[in-house]
Amino acid sequence: MNNIALLTLRIVFAGSMLYGHGLGKLSKLIEGNLSFSNPIGIGEAPTLILAVFSEFLAPIFIIVGYKTKFFSFFPAATMFVAAFIVHMAGGDPFGRIEKPLLFLVGFIVIMMMGPGKYSIDKN
Numbered sequence: 001m002n003n004i005a006l007l008t009l010r011i012v013f014a015g016s017m018l019y020g021h022g023l024g025k026l027s028k029l030i031e032g033n034l035s036f037s038n039p040i041g042i043g044e045a046p047t048l049i050l051a052v053f054s055e056f057l058a059p060i061f062i063i064v065g066y067k068t069k070f071f072s073f074f075p076a077a078t079m080f081v082a083a084f085i086v087h088m089a090g091g092d093p094f095g096r097i098e099k100p101l102l103f104l105v106g107f108i109v110i111m112m113m114g115p116g117k118y119s120i121d122k123n
Contacts, residue, residue, distance in 0.1 A: 006116030010068065013106040014059035017075050022056030039085045054078040062110065065119020069111050076107035 028036075029052050036048035054074040061071040082100035115121050 003116035003118050006110075006113055007065075007118040009106065009110060009113075010062050010065065010115060010119075013103065013110065014062035014075075017055050017103060018059040018063070022052060022054075022059060025052045026056045037086065039081055051078060062115075065115035065121050068115035068119060068121060072107045072111035076104055076111060079104035079107065 025036075025048060029048055034045040034048055036044045036051070038044050038047050040047070042050075055078060058071040058074040062068055062075075079100040083097050083104055087097045087100065
């Protein structure tokens, strides 16, 4: 039962991240529109590229269960920045901070638990 729960967690969190956040950023990158927020000061284009990696590519690996603990770090780190640097430091209400916090916790749990046996890594 735990392995089914881990599979469900991976599919729901990584699938939601990929579809709800990463796909739009990937489209933006492909179109050549590199304007993006720069919350950690590395530039708009590098931040967008990192966001695409964290919100589109890494979730694919998480869904199939390949190097899940490693790849879960990237969306977790992105959601940490979104929650604490973008929204909380920006004075946003809790309703705007809640979603990145939930994603952050979900990816931390995946990182701690691993993919389970229904994955490429099978651990």
